[in-house]
Amino acid sequence: MSALTHFLKWQLGLARAETQTTPAERETLSTYAAGKRRVVEIGVWHGVTTCRLRAALAADGVLYAVDPFPLGRLGVSLQRLIAHPEVRSVRNGAVEWIRTTGVAAASALAPVLAGIVDLVFIDGDHSYDGLKGDWEAWSPLVAPGGLVAVHDSRSTPSRPIEDAGSVRFTRECIVADTRFEVCREIDSLTVLRKKLTLDTGEARQAARSLRGCLFRHGVDS
Ligand SMILES: C[S@@+](CC[C@H](N)C(=O)[O-])C[C@H]1O[C@@H](n2cnc3c(N)ncnc32)[C@H](O)[C@@H]1O
Numbered sequence: 001m002s003a004l005t006h007f008l009k010w011q012l013g014l015a016r017a018e019t020q021t022t023p024a025e026r027e028t029l030s031t032y033a034a035g036k037r038r039v040v041e042i043g044v045w046h047g048v049t050t051c052r053l054r055a056a057l058a059a060d061g062v063l064y065a066v067d068p069f070p071l072g073r074l075g076v077s078l079q080r081l082i083a084h085p086e087v088r089s090v091r092n093g094a095v096e097w098i099r100t101t102g103v104a105a106a107s108a109l110a111p112v113l114a115g116i117v118d119l120v121f122i123d124g125d126h127s128y129d130g131l132k133g134d135w136e137a138w139s140p141l142v143a144p145g146g147l148v149a150v151h152d153s154r155s156t157p158s159r160p161i162e163d164a165g166s167v168r169f170t171r172e173c174i175v176a177d178t179r180f181e182v183c184r185e186i187d188s189l190t191v192l193r194k195k196l197t198l199d200t201g202e203a204r205q206a207a208r209s210l211r212g213c214l215f216r217h218g219v220d221s
Helices: 004-010 022-032 048-056 080-086 102-113 128-141 165-174 200-216
Strands: 038-042 062-066 094-098 119-120 141-152 180-186 189-194
Touching: 004 080, 022 048, 022 119, 022 141, 022 189, 038 048, 038 102, 038 128, 038 189, 048 062, 048 119, 062 102, 062 128, 080 119, 094 102, 102 128, 102 165, 128 165, 165 189, 180 200
Parallel strands: 038 062, 038 119, 062 094, 119 141
Antiparallel strands: 141 189, 180 189
16 A cells, blocks of 8 residues: 555544554553653654654653654655644653754754663664664763663564664664663563663763774674
């Protein structure tokens, strides 16, 4: 079904907003977002997971919904036209729409969010360099004890995506990042918690592993 056909059917109530997440992944996102005050989603599409995150966060919480929503052939983003009313229908907390990439959003929001983000859900650019950019931009902004959830970060028998850039970057760099520890793996979702404190050895090891990762992939430090 084309995006336009889907949009028209959605307007008539004959089609639903779409997502590639599984019910178990959405349930896990809801669980980890419960009661949180500063939640970020990178990659909104039709807003299915955005709705789940909004419904779960604290009543005085803010959800930063980040997506560039590129214009389609008709000169509009049909995804945005679906996402906004879907997310508006959830009455909880507040939503700030940030219409840009995850990396640009992190630079813009760093002055207000540095070190206080409770949960970042990364589901935007799934290429190796795309996830690398989001990880490097957002992981420093997460509060000690805060969470990062990464979609399409693991291959599963029902979704064999072993060679996807996002799976490779997760395997090579994210799960090896000593600032974080994996707390949940479900379907293609990995959830990591930022350690409360880094001792000197861990801080050195984190710097070493990041340098090693950048070196392996040809980036000058
Ligand atoms: C897989 S969809 C997100 C699905 C949504 N999280 C859900 O399951 O309901 C990916 C979205 O990421 C957006 N996107 C692509 N590159 C991006 C980037 N660099 N930063 C933020 N979002 C990006 C696309 O426009 C698209 O809407």
